[in-house]
Amino acid sequence: xxxxxxxxxxxxxxxxxxxxxxxxxxxxxxxxxxxxxxxxxxxxxxxxxxxxxxxxxxxxxxxxxxxxxxxxxxxxxxxxxxxxxxxxxxxxxxxxxxxxxxxxxxxxxxxxxxxxxxxxxxxxxxxxxxxxxxxxxxxxxxxxxxxxxxxxxxxxxxxxxxxxxxxxxxxxxxxxxxxxxxxxxxxxxxxxxxxxxxxxxxxxxxxxxxxxxxxxxxxxxxxxxxxxxxxxxxxxxxxxxxxxxxxxxxxxxxxxxxxxxxxxxxxxxxxxxxxxxxxxxxxxxxxxxxxxxxxxxxxxxxxxxxxxxxxxxxxxxxxxxxxxxxxxxxxxxxxxxxxxxxxxxxxxxxxxxxxxxxxxxxxxxxxxxxxxxxxxxxxxxxxxxxxxxxxxxxxxxxxxxxxxxxxxxxxxxxxxxxxxxxxxxxxxxxxxxxxxxxxxxxxxxxxxxxxxxxxxxxxxxxxxxxxxxxxxxxxxxxxxxxxxxxxxxxxxxxxxxxxxxxxxxxxxxxxxxxxxxxxxxxxxxxxxxxxxxxxxxxxxxxxxxxxxxxxxxxxxxxxxxxxxxxxxxxxxxxxxxxxxxxxxxxxxxxxxxxxxxxxxxxxxxxxxxxxxxxxxxxxxxxxxxxxxxxxxxxxxxx
Amino acid sequence: xxxxxxxxxxxxxxxxxxxxxxxxxxxxxxxxxxxxxxxxxxxxxxxxxxxxxxxxxxxxxxxxxxxxxxxxxxxxxxxxxxxxxxxxxxxxxxxxxxxxxxxxxxxxxxxxxxxxxxxxxxxxxxxxxxxxxxxxxxxxxxxxxxxxxxxxxxxxxxxxxxxxxxxxxxxxxxxxxx
Numbered sequence: 080x081x082x083x084x085x086x087x088x089x090x091x092x093x094x095x096x097x098x099x100x101x102x103x104x105x106x107x108x109x110x111x112x113x114x115x116x117x118x119x120x121x122x123x124x125x126x127x128x129x130x131x132x133x134x135x136x137x138x139x140x141x142x143x144x145x146x147x148x149x150x151x152x153x154x155x156x157x158x159x160x161x162x163x164x165x166x167x168x169x170x171x172x173x174x175x176x177x178x179x180x181x182x183x184x185x186x187x188x189x190x191x192x193x194x195x196x197x198x199x200x201x202x203x204x205x206x207x208x209x210x211x212x213x214x215x216x217x218x219x220x221x222x223x224x225x226x227x228x229x230x231x232x233x234x235x236x237x238x239x240x241x242x243x244x245x246x247x248x249x250x251x252x253x254x255x256x257x258x259x260x261x262x263x264x265x266x267x268x269x270x271x272x273x274x275x276x277x278x279x280x281x282x283x284x285x286x287x288x289x290x291x292x293x294x295x296x297x298x299x300x301x302x303x304x305x306x307x308x309x310x311x312x313x314x315x316x317x318x319x320x321x322x323x324x325x326x327x328x329x330x331x332x333x334x335x336x337x338x339x340x341x342x343x344x345x346x347x348x349x350x351x352x353x354x355x356x357x358x359x360x361x362x363x364x365x366x367x368x369x370x371x372x373x374x375x376x377x378x379x380x381x382x383x384x385x386x387x388x389x390x391x392x393x394x395x396x397x398x399x400x401x402x403x404x405x406x407x408x409x410x411x412x413x414x415x416x417x418x419x420x421x422x423x424x425x426x427x428x429x430x431x432x433x434x435x436x437x438x439x440x441x442x443x444x445x446x447x448x449x450x451x452x453x454x455x456x457x458x459x460x461x462x463x464x465x466x467x468x469x470x471x472x473x474x475x476x477x478x479x480x481x482x483x484x485x486x487x488x489x490x491x492x493x494x495x496x497x498x499x500x501x502x503x504x505x506x507x508x509x510x511x512x513x514x515x516x517x518x519x520x521x522x523x524x525x526x527x528x529x530x531x532x533x534x535x536x537x538x539x540x541x542x543x544x545x546x547x548x549x550x551x552x553x554x555x556x557x558x559x560x561x562x563x564x565x566x567x568x569x570x571x572x573x574x575x576x577x578x579x580x581x582x583x584x585x586x587x588x589x590x591x592x593x594x595x596x597x598x599x600x601x602x603x604x605x606x607x608x609x610x611x612x613x614x615x616x617x618x619x620x621x622x623x624x625x626x627x628x629x630x631x632x633x634x635x636x637x638x639x640x641x642x643x644x645x646x647x648x649x650x651x652x653x654x655x656x657x658x659x660x661x662x663x664x665x666x667x668x669x670x671x672x673x674x675x676x677x678x679x680x681x682x683x684x685x686x687x688x689x690x691x692x693x694x695x696x697x698x699x700x701x702x703x704x705x706x707x708x709x710x711x712x713x714x715x716x717x
Numbered sequence: 718x719x720x721x722x723x724x725x726x727x728x729x730x731x732x733x734x735x736x737x738x739x740x741x742x743x744x745x746x747x748x749x750x751x752x753x754x755x756x757x758x759x760x761x762x763x764x765x766x767x768x769x770x771x772x773x774x775x776x777x778x779x780x781x782x783x784x785x786x787x788x789x790x791x792x793x794x795x796x797x798x799x800x801x802x803x804x805x806x807x808x809x810x811x812x813x814x815x816x817x818x819x820x821x822x823x824x825x826x827x828x829x830x831x832x833x834x835x836x837x838x839x840x841x842x843x844x845x846x847x848x849x850x851x852x853x854x855x856x857x858x859x860x861x862x863x864x865x866x867x868x869x870x871x872x873x874x875x876x877x878x879x880x881x882x883x884x885x886x887x888x889x890x891x892x893x894x895x
Contacts, residue, residue, distance in 0.1 A: 172805070176814055179894035180801055180865035186895060195892035200861035201804050201853050208813035208848055225814075 083149040088156060094147045101129055101142035104155060111155050112164060112193055114281055115230035116143045119337055120239050126230050127167045128193065131155045139163055161197060168194050169202040175209060176225040177282075183223075184283030187295040190228060191282075211256075217266035219287055219345045220277055224256050227284035233257060233276035240337055242482025242505075243471075245270045257284070271471045271478070272341035278328050287326070289348035294320040303330055304693040306343035307404070307675055309474045310599045310685035311454060313339055317347075317676075317695045324348050324676060324695055336483075340475035347676045347695075352636050352658040356699045359669040367669060372701060376708070379629075379668050380715035382651050386627045387419055387716075394626040396423035396616050399609055401598030402635035403672075404680025404692075407705035408604050410713070411631050418713045423625060425617065427639065428597045429610035431568040435594065438576025442584075448605060452560060452591025453686045457484050462556035462586060465502070466495040466579060467517075467566020474595045474685075477562065478502070491552045495521070496566060497540070508549045513540035517570075521578035528554050528585055553586035564595035596685045598635065603683035617641050621648045630666075632656040633705050634674045655705060672705050673698040680704075720753040721880060722768040725799075726789050727758040728782040729809045729849065730775030733866035734800040735759065740869040748873075751880055765792040770879055773858075776802040776809045777850045781843035790856040795884070797875055801865040801894055803852045808865070813848040821845065860885050864893040 081096040087109055094103035099122065104111045114126040124141035131142045134152035139160060142153075154160070171177070171190060179185045211224040231248070234257060238244040245268050249258030259268035277285045299320040306315045306327075318326040324347055329339040358375030359367040386394050397415030399408055415424045426432065440446030457463060457480045470478030478501065484490040485505040494500045494509045497517070503509070512520035520539040527533050527550040536543045553559060561583045567575055583590040596602060604610060614623060618641055628649050630642075634657040642662045646652050654666040657674050677698035681691050727735060735758060741748070756762040771793030777783050790796055801807035812820045826834035838844060852858055862875040862885070871891045878885035 176810075178806075178808065178811060180808055181811065182895075191894055194894070195889050198886055198889055198892060200863050200887055200892070201798070201851065201858070203853070205854070206806065206810070206813065206848070206850075208810070210814045 083147060085147055085149070085151045085153060087153045096148075098147045099143055100131060100133070100145045100147050100151070100153055103147045104131075104142060104153075109155055111142050112196070113143065114189060114193065114228065115232060117232045117236065117279055118331060120232065120235040123231060123235075126171075126228065128164055130160060130163050130167075132157070132160065164193075165197045165199055168197055168199045169204055171228045172199070173202045173204040173206045175207070175211065175227060178225075182226060182283040183286045183291045184226070184280075187297060188283060189281035214259075214265050215288075216264045217270065217272070219272055219274060219289060219341065220265060220270075221286050221288060221291075222257065222259075222265055223284055223286070225284075226282045227257060228282055229255055229257070230281060232279040232281060233285055236275045236279040240479070240483075241271070241273055241275050242479045242486065243269060243271055243273075246276060271475055272345070273339060273475055273479075274341065274344040275329070275338065277344075278339075287345065287348075289345050290326040293323060293325040294318070296326060299325055302693055302695055304679070304695070305682070305690040306339070307599045307680070307682040307690070307692045308342045308346060309340070309476075310596050310601060310682075311474055311476050312682070312684035312688060312690045313343055313476055315339065315343060319695055322696050336476075336480070338476045338479050342475075347674070350674075352660070354699070355656055355659055355663065355669055355671040357701060358671060359666075361667045367664070367666070372703070372708075375668055375670060376711050376715060379653050379670070380712050380717070382667075383419060383627060383629070383712070384717045386651065390624075390626055392420040393422065394624060395419050395421045395629070396425070396620070396623075396625045396627070397421065397629045397631070398425050398427060398429075398617050399604060399631040400427050400633055400635035400637065401596070401601035401604045403600060403604075403631055403633035403705055404675070404678075405600065405603045405607070405682060405689075406680050407631065407633060407709065408600070408607055408609055410706040410709040411629075412607060412609060414709050414713045415629065418716050423612060423614070423616050423623065424609060425612045425615065426598075426601070426604045426610045427617070427635075427637070427642075428568075428601055428604075429612060430571045430615050430618075431597065432601075432605045432610040433615075434571040434573045435568070435576050437573035439580060441573065441577040442580040448602065448687065451593050451686055453688075454480065454562075454593055454684075456558075456560050456591050456593070457481055457490075457562065458488065460484065460490055460556075460558045460560040460587075460591075461488065462491045462493070462552055462559035464493045464495060464553070464559065464561045464582070464586075466561060466563040467568075467570075468496070468562060468564025468595050469499055469501050469566075470562075470564065470595065471501050473564055473597075477595060481505070481562070491556070493549050493552060498566075507552060508545055510541050510545055510549055513538075516540060517567075518572065518575045518578045521575070521582050524549055524553070525578070525582045525585055553582070556587035558589040559583065559587040560590065561592040562595065563592070565597055568594060568597060593686055600682045602685050602687055603681075603689075606683060606687070625649070627651040627653075629653045630655065630662075631672075631705065631709070632658075632660075633672045634658070636660055637662075655708065670708055671699075671702045672708075673702050677702070678704045721751060721770060722753050722755055722766065723757075723770045723772065724755045724765060724768040724789060724793065725757040725759075725772040725774065726785055728773060728775030728786060728803070728852075729778040730800060730802040730807070732758065732774070734774035734803075734864075734872070737864075737866040737869050738799075738872050741873045742869070744873050748876065752876075765789060768793045769795065771796045772799055773797070773803050773852050774799045776806050777846065777852060777855050778809055778812075779843040779845050780839075783846070783855060786852055786855055795859045795879065796852075796856065797879070797885075798852050798858050798861045799872065799875075800867055801863055803858075804861045804863040805894075806849050806851050810849040810851075817845055817847050862887060865895050868893060 124144035130139035679694040
């Protein structure tokens with residue numbers, strides 16, 4: 080990029096050709112106030128806060144939309160500009176109902192900060208006091224039109240960053256407001272609840288119910304770490320005050336491209352399920368009653384020792400959720416396969432793992448997950464095959480990656496799913512195979528890429544035309560990526576996985592496959608060998624004469640039906656969990672797990688990157704890290 | 718040197734600004750040596766003498782407030798506004814986007830504890846204006862100390878500047894709207 084020289088406030092500064100005047104100012108640490116500008120979004124010059132004077136221009140111009148060029152002479156600060164900026168602020172304050180003293184954003188508001196900076200101690204213009212509604216029916220977000228300055232940051236964020244484009248302007252002129260879809264309540268719209276609009280809002284016009292009135296960002300401790308919930312491993316900026324998480328933002332630049340989702344942004348801010356706060360033991364009358372940690376650990380250790388001594392190691396099994404931290408999983412593996420010497424160690428999603436590995440091994444010699452491709456390769460691909468996934472529900476940030484790849488890189492999207500397509504606007508072809516015919520459909524697609532017509536198109540539910548179109552796209556691709564999710568994983572069908580790999584192999588010279596795993600730390604559990612069991616432990620308890628089961632759920636709230644069917648012949652069930660799912664009622668001993676925010680821990684992202692999540696707040700009194708509890712039990716075994 | 722004569726009024730507001738003024742601690746002793754307070758809600762004097770400085774807390778929401786404000790303006794050389802209500806309308810202006818009749822009905826008839834309510838009006842009670850106004854939308858105001866309430870140090874800054882013969886403009890770091 081060609082270097083250009085400008086004179087700003089009397090100083091010679093460097094910029095790049097293609098920069099705006101604002102960008103040159105920002106790279107040279109020249110302070111220019113902004114409101115409608117947000118890094119990463121296109122500039123629209125709506126608010127007029129960044130006005131600057133440019134030699135030979137008859138009037139002040141917004142720096143954010145003015146292209147910088149060699150030799151430009153710019154003035155960013157003088158009395159006239161200060162007057163203009165104050166005037167703009169007065170207009171904004173009088174246009175709608177900005178009552179700072181009652182506003183949720185007071186003390187954490189860009190509009191207010193600028194009013195302070197420009198000493199706006201009164202507003203000369205007539206107040207409009209428009210009667211404006213407030214939409215509070217969404218699960219997490221409230222839109223208060225009274226505080227909106229129509230900067231459009233939320234709209235551009237929803238469109239350009241998230242790719243959902245739920246928000247836009249509705250009506251015209253005086254009646255202009257931010258609307259969701261065709262003026263639907265936000266809670267009933269296509270909103271994916273990622274909260275990016277909330278973070279983008281410079282005032283209190285969009286706020287979060289879970290952060291409101293808990294505290295202000297400038298008055299809290301800021302911790303930058305990683306969210307371990309879904310396995311993408313998004314960077315987060317958490318704000319903590321008095322041992323309370325008040326808000327989670329996306330850091331400006333991180334591996335998640337400024338995105339977050341409803342799970343990462345809002346989930347940790349309040350407890351969605353009742354907690355297990357103390358250990359509990361089933362008493363002689365069959366009721367669970369609280370006990371001390373020491374008692375609980377003693378009982379578990381004594382019972383497990385007894386089972387090992389009287390019934391043998393193979394009467395004991397351990398099953399862990401892929402939501403537990405790597406430290407917890409490691410300690411759990413040592414307890415079950417080491418200290419207790421049992422071969423029955425599994426993860427809740429172990430069957431999925433075994434299908435994936437079997438599927439890969441039918442395709443290539445190296446049958447492990449290191450063959451998976453980084454999720455961010457979506458941005459490097461010109462063709463994306465999305466199979467059996469609703470990313471906006473399970474891995475929302477991945478959904479945004481796909482939309483951005485389609486829009487910014489002109490990548491083609493093929494959706495392969497018998498029932499749903501959450502990205503209809505961005506899909507080139509939606510292949511809708513009949514249920515149960517997915518493998519056949521993928522193989523037919525691979526075949527039609529070789530030029531052979533498919534005879535059984537009707538049987539697989541996809542028309543010849545669609546198959547040919549998809550084959551053409553895949554055939555032309557230089558680099559393709561297959562992203563598959565729970566729709567494929569839950570079938571536990573190795574043949575289907577093989578077919579996906581085979582299809583990927585024939586589409587483009589460089590191809591990759593990545594699975595959207597069901598739990599945030601599944602990859603770590605799988606890599607660690609937690610799911611290497613030869614049998615499906617939870618489904619085949621009776622066939623394997625398993626009498627004692629230790630279930631490590633950690634902060635995974637699950638109502639999976641195979642767990643609800645427990646105890647199924649078990650004599651002893653230990654559940655270690657943060658929450659109280661119905662399953663807990665069937666346990667003989669319940670051990671309290673902390674939530675990830677209360678201990679932190681190591682995790683592995685779904686594409687195999689080790690990350691570390693920091694502790695953000697303290698756990699409830701007496702609650703210890705999962706690995707500590709498990710190690711203590713190991714230590715107490717006789 | 719003759720003392721500077723000051724009058725203050727409390728219009729539509731909560732008296733928080735006057736409380737914040739009383740909160741300036743020991744500075745009030747020096748101030749009392751330099752300033753003579755005439756009519757204020759604190760002295761409870763009703764008449765307006767000619768004063769150097771008039772200070773107004775609260776916004777203008779009814780006819781009586783409008784009249785009182787105009788009277789103060791007529792009797793003072795410099796008028797200073799205290800607090801968000803006077804500077805911007807503040808909490809009182811929450812009703813401005815609503816219909817006046819709806820507000821009166823809700824307040825005097827529909828409140829849960831009211832039995833057979835009646836909307837009062839002139840001459841006993843002054844009539845509400847359609848919308849609440851900041852004071853500078855009614856009379857000329859010379860200086861503003863915003864805040865809800867303004868911090869005592871902001872109030873003291875405003876008074877000290879006036880005593881030093883300058884028209885105060887709050888520095889950015891003293892600006893507060895809450």
